[in-house]
Amino acid sequence: MGSGFCGTVIGMDLGRRYSWCRAISTETGEVLGNERLRTRREEFLSFLQGLPRPIRVVMEATGNWQYPYECLEGWGRRSSWPTL
Numbered sequence: 001m002g003s004g005f006c007g008t009v010i011g012m013d014l015g016r017r018y019s020w021c022r023a024i025s026t027e028t029g030e031v032l033g034n035e036r037l038r039t040r041r042e043e044f045l046s047f048l049q050g051l052p053r054p055i056r057v058v059m060e061a062t063g064n065w066q067y068p069y070e071c072l073e074g075w076g077r078r079s080s081w082p083t084l
Contacts, residue, residue: 007054008032010047014060014068015039021047023055039064041071 006026013020016039023033032051037043048055057072059065 005054005056007056008051010051010055010057012057012059012068014062014064016064019044019068023047023051025052039068044068044071 008023009026010021010023010033019037019039021033021035021037021044022031024031033047035047037047059068
């Protein structure tokens with residue numbers, strides 16, 4: 001996919017009550033998961049279980065990004081912020 005990252009990339013479209021999460025393998029381009037989840041910690045972590053590691057999560061830049069971000073804290077993620 002051209003990013004230099006080999007693993008699973010998860011894109012999150014965040015909503016207050018529900019969020020869409022799609023996981024894609026950077027090696028094959030295969031969609032590994034595509035689900036509408038309640039915006040709750042246990043649902044995010046359940047979605048991540050069983051996906052090939054390493055995992056990179058990309059979140060929508062929206063006003064409610066902080067809660068899902070905090071849900072993933074301690075899960076082994078590394079934060080990085082885009083440079084404008």
